[in-house]
Amino acid sequence: MSRIFNIFKKLNADDRTAFIPFITAGDGGLDNCEALVFTLAESGADIIELGMPFSDPMADGPVIAKSHERAVADGINLNDVFALVDRFREHNQSTGIVLMGYTNPIEVYGYKDFAIRADEAGVDGILVVDMPPEEAMDLKKELDNFEIDLIFLVAPTTTDERLEQISKLASGYIYYVSLKGVTGAANLNVDSVNYHLERMRNYIHLPVGVGFGIKNAEIAKQIGQNADAVIVGSALVSIVEELSSDKDKLVTKVGNLAKEISNAIT
Numbered sequence: 312m313s314r315i316f317n318i319f320k321k322l323n324a325d326d327r328t329a330f331i332p333f334i335t336a337g338d339g340g341l342d343n344c345e346a347l348v349f350t351l352a353e354s355g356a357d358i359i360e361l362g363m364p365f366s367d368p369m370a371d372g373p374v375i376a377k378s379h380e381r382a383v384a385d386g387i388n389l390n391d392v393f394a395l396v397d398r399f400r401e402h403n404q405s406t407g408i409v410l411m412g413y414t415n416p417i418e419v420y421g422y423k424d425f426a427i428r429a430d431e432a433g434v435d436g437i438l439v440v441d442m443p444p445e446e447a448m449d450l451k452k453e454l455d456n457f458e459i460d461l462i463f464l465v466a467p468t469t470t471d472e473r474l475e476q477i478s479k480l481a482s483g484y485i486y487y488v489s490l491k492g493v494t495g496a497a498n499l500n501v502d503s504v505n506y507h508l509e510r511m512r513n514y515i516h517l518p519v520g521v522g523f524g525i526k527n528a529e530i531a532k533q534i535g536q537n538a539d540a541v542i543v544g545s546a547l548v549s550i551v552e553e554l555s556s557d558k559d560k561l562v563t564k565v566g567n568l569a570k571e572i573s574n575a576i577t
Contacts, residue, residue: 313458314435315407315483318357319518319539328535328576329484330355331520332569333411333544335362335378336395337387339555346558347551348399350566352406355573360438360542363392363412370413370440374545377552389416389425393432400433409436409462409483414446422453430457436483438462444473444480451480464488465515467507474514484518484540487511489525499524501533508537527568528575535576543572 312320322329332351337344351359364382368375396408410429417425417439429437437454439447444463451461460483465474467489477485489504504521511519521534522542531541547565554561 313460313483314405315358315409315460318405318407319484322357322539323518328538329357329518329520329540330531330569330573330576331358331360331409331522331540331542332356332547332572333360333362333375333522333542334547334551335364335375335382336392336410337364337382337385338362338378338548339381339551339561340385341387341391341395343551343555343558343561345395345398346562347565348395349402350562351569352399352403354566354569355577356406356569358407358409358435358540360409360411360544361392361395363389363410363416365413365416367415368413372545374548374552378548381552389420389428393428393434396432396434404433407435408433409438409460410434411438411440414439414442417450422450426450426453426457426459429454429459434459436460436462438464438486440464444476447480460484462486465511465519467503471510471514474511478515478517481515481517484520485511485515486542487519487521487538489521489523489534499530499534501530504534505537525572528571531572532575541572541576 364387368379462483463477463481464486518539520540520542521538525543526546535541550564
């Protein structure tokens with residue numbers, strides 16, 4: 312079984328909700344990013360999502376889109392992302408690592424080579440935001456060779472039929488996009504989230520993580536009462552944008568927010 316499966320198995324036994332922070336790999340500089348990955352793990356992250364920088368992050372809102380732009384401008388590529396995971400795995404074998412991004416860089420790398428390199432680095436899951444289930448079989452086949460989970464997005468507009476289709480392909484966990492629109496949107500409706508979580512669980516028997524619109528510990532606590540995982544991205548990436556020139560302040564502020572959220576959902 313995958314590391315992600317075992318993480319959720321342990322969390323379930325302890326009656327805990329997973330904390331899954333997101334940052335874009337290389338944003339703010341590789342050294343800063345490496346420090347943040349370790350800080351997030353030390354501050355309660357069960358799984359860390361690392362964005363794979365891409366020049367056209369169409370599914371992301373302004374905050375995360377700009378983080379892609381900054382990383383791309385700095386020349387960060389997939390080999391840099393894998394090297395970052397390599398260094399993390401030299402010291403940490405317990406925290407899950409998921410790479411999140413777009414189809415194009417993976418296709419350019421080649422599905423087989425991508426899966427091999429991801430396994431070598433210690434990646435546990437892949438989430439491709441613009442790859443529908445109908446087009447995912449070739450990548451899934453390569454990832455399955457290494458027990459790397461293929462994670463899918465589900466939205467409020469996802470039909471029951473679509474949920475059934477996704478349930479046949481997905482592993483690890485489901486990322487529920489709690490709002491219509493792009494990342495970083497506002498006006499999170501907790502009652503709506505809970506309604507869709509209940510509906511999804513009629514078809515999907517994987518853990519469900521809720522993301523989009525979770526900006527602080529208070530909202531995270533509300534969502535964590537019913538979700539299997541709380542996913543936080545834009546709130547953390549905003550700190551990277553603000554403080555990338557001051558590594559100590561950056562690491563401290565990200566660590567403090569991560570601890571607040573992790574403690575709130577425990």
